[in-house]
Each structure stands twice: as structure tokens, then as C-alpha cells.
Amino acid sequence: MTQQQQHQGRLAFIGGGNMAEAILGGLLACGYPLSQCVVSEPIQARCEFLQSKYPGLQTLSGPDANSLAVQGSKSASTTQSLIQDGSIQVNATAASTDFAPAEVVILAVKPQVLKNVVVDLAPALRALQPLVISIAAGIETSAIARFMADGVDEEALVAGSVKLPPVIRVMPNTPALVLEGAAGMYATAEATAEHREVAESLMAAVSKQVSWVETESLIDTVTGISGSGPAYFFLMMEAMEEAGVKLGMDRATAKALTIQTCLGAAKMAQLSSDDLETLRIKVTSPQGTTDAAIKAFEAGGFRDLVQKGVTAADARSRTLAKELGGAKL
Amino acid sequence: MLQSRLAFIGGGNMAEAILGGLLACGYPLSQCVVTEPLQARCEFLHSKYPGLQVLSGPQANHLAVNGSESVSYTAALVDNGSVHVNPTAGSESFPPAEVVILAVKPQVLRGVVSDLGKTLHQRKPLVISIAAGIETSAIARFMAEGASSESGSEATAAAPVQVQDKDLPPVIRVMPNTPALVNEGATGLYATPDTTPSQRLVAESLLGAVSKQVSWVDQESLIDTVTGISGSGPAYFFLMMEAMEDAAVKLGMDRETAKELTIQTCLGAAKMAQSSSDDLKTLRVKVTSPQGTTDAAIKTFERGGFRDLVAESVKAADSRSKSLAVELCGSSSKDSKL
Numbered sequence: 001m002t003q004q005q006q007h008q009g010r011l012a013f014i015g016g017g018n019m020a021e022a023i024l025g026g027l028l029a030c031g032y033p034l035s036q037c038v039v040s041e042p043i044q045a046r047c048e049f050l051q052s053k054y055p056g057l058q059t060l061s062g063p064d065a066n067s068l069a070v071q072g073s074k075s076a077s078t079t080q081s082l083i084q085d086g087s088i089q090v091n092a093t094a095a096s097t098d099f100a101p102a103e104v105v106i107l108a109v110k111p112q113v114l115k116n117v118v119v120d121l122a123p124a125l126r127a128l129q130p131l132v133i134s135i136a137a138g139i140e141t142s143a144i145a146r147f148m149a150d151g152v153d154e155e156a157l158v159a160g161s162v163k164l165p166p167v168i169r170v171m172p173n174t175p176a177l178v179l180e181g182a183a184g185m186y187a188t189a190e191a192t193a194e195h196r197e198v199a200e201s202l203m204a205a206v207s208k209q210v211s212w213v214e215t216e217s218l219i220d221t222v223t224g225i226s227g228s229g230p231a232y233f234f235l236m237m238e239a240m241e242e243a244g245v246k247l248g249m250d251r252a253t254a255k256a257l258t259i260q261t262c263l264g265a266a267k268m269a270q271l272s273s274d275d276l277e278t279l280r281i282k283v284t285s286p287q288g289t290t291d292a293a294i295k296a297f298e299a300g301g302f303r304d305l306v307q308k309g310v311t312a313a314d315a316r317s318r319t320l321a322k323e324l325g326g327a328k329l
Numbered sequence: 330m331l332q333s334r335l336a337f338i339g340g341g342n343m344a345e346a347i348l349g350g351l352l353a354c355g356y357p358l359s360q361c362v363v364t365e366p367l368q369a370r371c372e373f374l375h376s377k378y379p380g381l382q383v384l385s386g387p388q389a390n391h392l393a394v395n396g397s398e399s400v401s402y403t404a405a406l407v408d409n410g411s412v413h414v415n416p417t418a419g420s421e422s423f424p425p426a427e428v429v430i431l432a433v434k435p436q437v438l439r440g441v442v443s444d445l446g447k448t449l450h451q452r453k454p455l456v457i458s459i460a461a462g463i464e465t466s467a468i469a470r471f472m473a474e475g476a477s478s479e480s481g482s483e484a485t486a487a488a489p490v491q492v493q494d495k496d497l498p499p500v501i502r503v504m505p506n507t508p509a510l511v512n513e514g515a516t517g518l519y520a521t522p523d524t525t526p527s528q529r530l531v532a533e534s535l536l537g538a539v540s541k542q543v544s545w546v547d548q549e550s551l552i553d554t555v556t557g558i559s560g561s562g563p564a565y566f567f568l569m570m571e572a573m574e575d576a577a578v579k580l581g582m583d584r585e586t587a588k589e590l591t592i593q594t595c596l597g598a599a600k601m602a603q604s605s606s607d608d609l610k611t612l613r614v615k616v617t618s619p620q621g622t623t624d625a626a627i628k629t630f631e632r633g634g635f636r637d638l639v640a641e642s643v644k645a646a647d648s649r650s651k652s653l654a655v656e657l658c659g660s661s662s663k664d665s666k667l
Contacts, residue, residue, distance in 0.1 A: 137622070174616050175597025178604050182593035184586075209593035211586045221580045225573055226590040228623035233598035234613035235630060236569055239639035240558055241609060246640065247554040247647055253517075253544045255609070257559040259602045260515035260542035264508025265566035266596035271511055276574060276588070280567035283507050289461070290561035292649035296642040297568055305633040306572035307579065309626040314580055316625035 007201045008036055009103035012069040012130075014117060016041030016050055016059065019135055020108035022176045026205035028054065029179075038099060040069040044089070051091045058099060062088040066117060070124045072101035104198060105165075107134040107144075111324050114139050118147035125165050126152070131195050132167045133202065137223065138317060141167045141188045141216060143325035166191040168199040171222045172207065174230050181207030182229075184222030186215075220321070224314035232309065237262055331534050332360055336393040336426035336454070338441060340365030340374055340383065343459055344432035346509045350538035352378065353512075362423065364389040368413075375415045382418040387411055390441060394448045396425035428531060429498070431458040431468075435657050438463050439471050446475015449498050455528045456498045457535065461556065462650060465500040465521050465549060467658035472497050499524040501532045504555045505540065507563050514540030515562070517555030519548075553654070557647035565642065570595055 011027075013020045016039040028034060038058040041047050047059040060069055064087035073079040079097040082088045090097055105125070109117050114136050118125075125132065125148050134144055148164050149157055156162045168191055172183040183203045187196050196212070203210050209226075213219060237258045244254030272279060284290045335351075337344045340363040352358060362382040365371050366389075374383045384393055388411035397403040403420040406412040414420060429449070433441050438460050442449075449456065449472050458468055476492040501524055505516045516536045520529050529545070537543050542559075546552060570591045577587035602612060617623045 173594065173597065175594070175601050178597070178600050180593070180597035180600045182590045182597060184590060207593075208596070209589050211590055213582070213586065215581075218580075218582055221577050221582045222590065223622050224580065224626065225577045225582075225587060226594040228616075228621075228626050229573065229591065229594035230598040230601065231613045231616050231623045231627055232573070232630070233566075233569070233595055234602065234609050234616075235627060235635065236566070236639065237598075237602060238609035238613065239636040240562065240565070240643055242636070243640040243643035244554055244558045247551075247557065247644065248548075249546070249551055249554045249558070253546065254558060256542050257515045257517065257544055257555065258562065259599055260513070260540075261506065261508070261559040261562035262566055262595060263541070263599035263603065264506065264511070264513035264515055265563040265570075266592055266599060267511050267513045268508050268563065269567065269570060269592045270596065276567050276571035280564045280571065283561075283564050283567075288561075289556050289646040289649040289653065290564045293557065293561050293642040293646035294564055294568060296645040297565065297638065300634070300638040300641065302568065302638055303572040303575070305630060305635060305638070306569065307576040308633060309629040309635075310573055310576035311580065312629040313622040313626035316622045320622070 007198050008033055009198070010072070010100045011037045011104050011106065011202075012102035013037070013039040013106045013108055014066055014069065014121070015108035015110075016046055017108060017110075019172060019176065020106065021050065021053075022181075022206050023106070023108075023135075023172075023202065024054070024057075026176070026179055027202065030205050032205070038069045038102070040065040047089070047091065051093060055093055057091060058094040058097075059091045060088050062086065064088050066121055067124050070102050070105055070121055070128065070130065073098045101128050102130045104202070105130045105132050106202075107132065107136055109136065111136045111138050111320075114324075115143075115147050118144060119150045122148050122150045126162060129163065129165045131191070131198060132165045133170060133199050134167060135170045135172055137171065137227070138320035138324045139169075140321050140325050141169050141186065144169075145188075164190070166195050168195065169216065169219060170199070170203060171219050171227045172203065173226050176206035179206050179208075182209040182226035183207040183211070184219055184226060185210065185212050186219050187212070217318075220314045220317035223317040224310040224312075227317075228313045232306075233262060331531060332357055333427040333531060334396075334424050335361045335428050335430065335535075337361070337363040337430045337432055338390055338393065338445075339432035339434075340370055341432060341434075342510065343505060344430065345374070346514075346539050347430070347432075347459075347505075347535065348378070348381075350509070350512055351535065354538050356538070362393045362426070364393045371413070371415070375417060379417050381415060382421070382423065383415040385413045389413075390445050391448050394426050394429055394445055394452060394454065396452075397422050425452045426454045428535070429454045429456050430535070431456065431460055433460065435460045435462050435653075439467075439657075442468060442471035443475035446472045446477070446492075450476035450492055450496060453496075453498045455524070455531060456500045457503055457532050458500060459503045459505055461504070461560070462653035462657045463502075464654055464658050465502050465519065467654075468500050468502075469494060469497055469521075495523065499528060501528065502549065502552060503532065503536055504552050504560045505536060506559050509539040512539050512541075515542045515559035516540040516544070517552060517559060518543065518545050519552050520545070550651075553647045553650035556650040557643040557645075560650075561646045565639075566595060
């Protein structure tokens with residue numbers, strides 16, 4: 001099987017926001033079949049936008065949209081009656097209105113609403129056992145499991161007579177929107193090697209770097225590095241641009257040179273087998289201009305400041321997880 | 330397509346990066362000549378670019394700029410040891426250089442240019458200097474020194490000929506940066522008033538072979554600022570990435586993962602910035618939800634004086650660039666020393 005043929009299972013995006021669209025768009029650009037995708041999205045205007053951008057994409061909204069996306073439609077006439085009674089609205093231009101149950105469910109809703117969404121979907125998820133991939137920040141896999149187990153007897157769960165779908169938690173980042181994402185992933189014990197492969201190839205459609213972490217707590221650290229990290233570089237670049245302008249350079253030139261310098265440095269780092277310290281030392285002639293700048297950074301406690309910032313994001317991620325995973329929202 | 334005869338004076342990393350980038354874009358190898366004093370380096374260039382004309386020896390620079398009118402002319406210079414050539418390029422004739430790229434270390438540039446003074450005066454190629462800290466007025470002075478003396482190697486001349494500035498080649502000063510080595514350079518250029526638009530275009534397209542951003546500055550003093558931003562800038566990002574990697578490791582992540590995620594984050598941020606019409610502040614604000622994780626980090630940076638620290642460091646590089654220029658371009662006739 002070619003790489004393209006390997007993972008073409010039915011995908012249901014629950015939530016059609018920016019990140020969902022980025023992943024969908026990246027997959028389609030890589031040849032993923034449009035007919036295998038369905039997006040459930042409550043905001044009508046957003047559905048219309050997605051329909052116009054991806055003609056033929058099946059988008060669903062309305063009270064039953066999520067469960068239809070997950071469970072599939074039994075027949076075109078079943079879908080029709082749901083449309084008629086207002087339970088769902090569909091994309092009129094979509095290829096067909098009957099479709100298979102989801103093999104992969106991507107939870108792309110805002111963290112604050114995820115609990116309710118998953119609780120509503122819990123029976124369908126338990127019945128179908130799709131791979132559940134969550135891109136929601138701050139929601140732990142144990143919380144998702146708890147939401148999926150809603151309504152199930154504790155004993156039945158423990159006895160194993162009721163299984164919960166495997167969950168993979170992903171922390172992507174905004175550059176996924178330009179197909180240059182960095183993503184960290186954590187898989188629960190129930191996820192098989194094949195599940196991991198599927199999740200990885202989905203995220204690889206928009207991420208140039210996909211890394212697994214072995215303990216879920218490291219997803220907070222991923223947040224501190226790559227999740228929130230783009231903003232750190234935006235700030236760095238903004239400060240450099242401003243410095244250039246203060247020294248007499250016009251803003252457009254300062255901006256363009258700064259951004260390309262950031263890009264060039266990252267490219268060098270990616271292509272080199274040297275570590276970052278060695279890369280820096282190699283370009284820092286003693287007593288030269290770079291040396292002067294680096295000495296100023298060091299004297300000003302740059303490293304400590306960066307560490308504090310990363311740690312603050314990591315800590316906030318943990319706090320948010322506690323707030324969002326709690327029994328009350 | 331640009332096909333001018335190019336002479337690289339000095340065959341170090343940056344020269345090789347530009348040459349390699351040009352060849353990869355289809356620049357004719359036969360139109361390039363490199364002079365390089367280190368034998369080992371010559372051999373490396375011979376093997377990496379078979380057929381490239383690489384010269385070393387006392388008359389190498391002169392031959393590269395002046396050209397060789399005949400095979401026998403070159404052969405004679407080889408025979409008397411004035412020049413060593415690339416065995417695979419062989420002795421040949423070649424035209425004078427239309428563009429001379431000064432790619433020697435700043436500390437030796439004065440001697441090199443002074444020695445070449447007469448030849449440069451005669452042939453008047455476009456001179457492009459990539460040497461840090463050497464001002465165009467200094468290069469002009471060194472050329473005039475060499476052109477005015479009776480012979481290149483005499484310290485004083487009995488009756489030196491005064492060479493007018495307008496008779497000297499025009500000079501374009503370039504501040505490239507290391508990512509040129511991976512064809513991702515950011516380069517600032519300054520052209521003296523006597524350069525023509527087509528000469529500027531030549532310089533731009535040569536540096537464009539290895540740079541994704543090429544920017545002209547209107548005053549030479551801004552080359553120091555280019556140095557502070559893009560010249561030295563890659564190291565600032567290496568430091569930032571190193572600090573982020575270390576922070577993640579301290580929090581329990583393995584180093585490999587920390588490194589890979591950090592580097593791709595840097596790359597992704599730059600790509601977003603390049604492809605967006607938003608300014609950098611707006612880009613940041615758009616990804617910073619109030620009270621979220623990013624907000625926590627950014628607030629920490631702001632409280633810790635991140636911006637001022639960056640400004641100070643850029644300024645330090647700019648200042649050092651200016652003082653290096655003073656050190657290197659002293660107007661006394663003594664050799665500059667670093």
C-alpha cells in the first residue's frame with residue numbers, strides 16, 4: 001500500500017474551527033479523500049465558509065450533528081428525516097448524505113465545552129469504539145475517559161464489560177495553519193501502535209515535527225515550548241525590529257531582515273547535526289559583533305528569563321487542566 | 330540571465346556559499362574564478378567543483394582580476410611559480426573579471442586591495458565587498474594607494490600618480506549572514522553613489538542566489554545596524570532556542586524532543602510571520618488568549634524586561650560594528666592590525 005492509501009479511514013471533526021480546518025486542509029492537500037471527511041460545526045456562517053472553501057465537504061450542524069458525524073447515517077432517507085425535523089442541517093453540495101461511521105473522531109471544540117460535547121457523544125463513542133484524538137488544550141485523557149464513561153456503572157467499567165475508546169491527546173501549534181506545525185502527542189495505554197501511526201500521520205499533514213511524550217504531564221511542557229512558543233519568537237522578532245528602527249533603519253527593512261534571520265537560523269539548526277550551543281559558538285568570533293550581543297544577553301540574564309517564561313506556560317497549563325478536568329465546569 | 334565574469338578573492342565559507350548557490354541556479358562554472366591562498370582549501374574546492382578555476386600563489390589575485398590573454402600567458406605564470414591552478418581546469422585563457430567579490434578576512438583586506446590597486450584601476454570591475462567592518466571609503470582609499478604607487482610592493486613611490494576616485498571601480502558593501510550556507514540568507518547592501526542601477530542589480534542577484542531576503546540601505550552607517558539585526562542575529566535565535574530546550578529538559582522532557590520541537594517552533598513562527606500581512610505584535614496578540622498559557626509566558630517576559638534586553642544586545646552589536654570599522658580602517662599608512 002502506498003503511504004497515501006494507508007490511512008484513509010472515515011474522519012469526523014467535532015468542531016470546525018481554525019485548527020480543525022488547518023488539519024483538514026492539510027490532509028486534503030496531501031490527497032486525503034474529501035468524501036471520507038465530515039465536519040460538525042454549530043455556527044452556520046462557519047459551515048458556509050467551509051462549504052465554499054471545500055466544495056463537496058460534508059458539514060453538519062444542529063442538535064444531532066455530532067452524533068450523526070460519529071455514528072454515520074444509516075441511509076439517505078434517515079438523514080432526510082433528520083433534516084426535515086430540524087435535528088441537523090447539512091451541506092447541500094456534499095457528495096452524498098449517507099455516510100459511514102467514523103473510524104477517527106477529532107475533538108476540536110473549545111476546552112470549556114468539551115465535557116458536554118463528549119458526555120452527549122458518550123453512548124455513540126462506546127458503541128463504535130473509534131480512535132478519539134483530542135486537540136483541546138488542558139483536558140487530560142483521564143478526564144475525557146471519565147466523560148466518555150458518563151452513565152456507565154463503575155463496576156462495569158472496572159470489570160471490563162464496557163470498553164472505552166482509545167484516546168490520543170495532541171498539543172499542536174498555530175504554524176499548523178501554514179503547514180509548519182510542531183506537535184506533541186500522548187497516547188493512553190489503550191491506544192495500539194496502529195492508532196499511534198494513524199494519529200501521527202494525521203498530524204503530519206500540518207506539522208513538520210511530531211513528537212511523542214511518554215507521560216501525559218509532559219504535554220504541559222510541550223505547551224510551554226511549542227504550544228505557546230510561536231508567541232515567544234514573535235516577541236523576539238518584534239523587539240529586534242523595534243531595535244533596528246530605533247537605530248535608524250526603516251521598519252519594513254528591519255522587519256524583513258529580522259524574520260528571515262529567524263527563519264535562516266531555524267533552518268541551519270534543523271539541517272545541522274551540531275547542537276544549538278555549538279552552532280552559536282561557531283558563528284561568534286571572539287571580540288566580534290555577535291560576541292558583543294551575546295555577552296549583553298548573558299549579562300542581562302536572558303537564559304533565566306526564557307526559562308521562567310517557559311515554566312510559567314507549563315505551570316499555567318497544569319492549572320488549566322485542573323480547572324477544566326474538574327467535575328464542575 | 331546574469332553571466333558576468335566573476336572573480337572571488339578568497340575562497341572561504343561565505344565565498345563558497347555564494348558560488349555554490351550561483352552554480353546551483355545554473356550560473357556557468359566557466360565564468361567563475363576563485364583565488365585562495367590555502368592549498369588544502371584549493372584542493373577542497375577543486376574536488377567539490379570539478380573544472381572550477383581555482384588560483385593560488387603570489388599573482389593569483391592579479392590574474393583573477395586582470396584575466397589571462399592566452400593559454401601561454403597563464404602557463405608562463407604557472408611555470409615561474411607565480412600562480413598555481415586547478416589541474417582539472419588547467420591552464421587556459423580567460424577574460425578580465427567584470428565583478429570582483431572581496432571575500433577575504435577584514436584584517437587582510439587592506440593589503441589585498443592595495444596590491445590589486447593598479448589592476449582594479451585598469452580593469453574597473455564592479456567591486457563587491459562582503460568583509461565586515463570595512464567601509465567603502467576605506468576600500469576606495471586602499472585601491473587608490475595601490476594604484477598610485479610605482480609598483481604594488483613598494484611602500485612609497487618617488488612620484489606617486491594621483492588616482493581620481495572616479496577612475497576607481499565602484500564599490501558595493503554587503504552584510505550577508507551565515508544561513509546563506511543553507512540558501513536562507515538575510516543580506517543588507519549599501520552601494521556608493523557612483524554605482525549604476527544595473528550594477529546594483531548585479532549585486533542583488535548575486536547575493537539573491539543564497540539569500541531569501543536582500544535589503545538595500547541608503548546610508549552606510551545602517552550596515553552596522555544590519556549587522557546587529559541579521560548579521561549577528563542568527564546567534565540570538567540559537568541562544569533563544571538553546572534556552573528553551575534547556576528549560577524543557579529541566580521540566581522533565583528528553584533533550585532530543587525538546588530540541589526538535591523548539592527548532593520547528595522557531596521555523597513555524599518565522600514562516601507565519603513571512604506569509605502574513607499582520608505585523609509581529611498582531612501575530613502575537615492573535616495567539617495569546619487572555620489568562621492562557623501563552624499569556625502567562627509573555628507576561629513573564631515583559632515583566633523581566635525582555636524587550637529592553639533584546640534592544641541592548643542589538644545595539645551592542647551595532648556599536649561593536651562601528652568601532653571595528655574605526656579599528657580596521659585607520660587612515661594611517663601603517664598596516665591595520667586586529
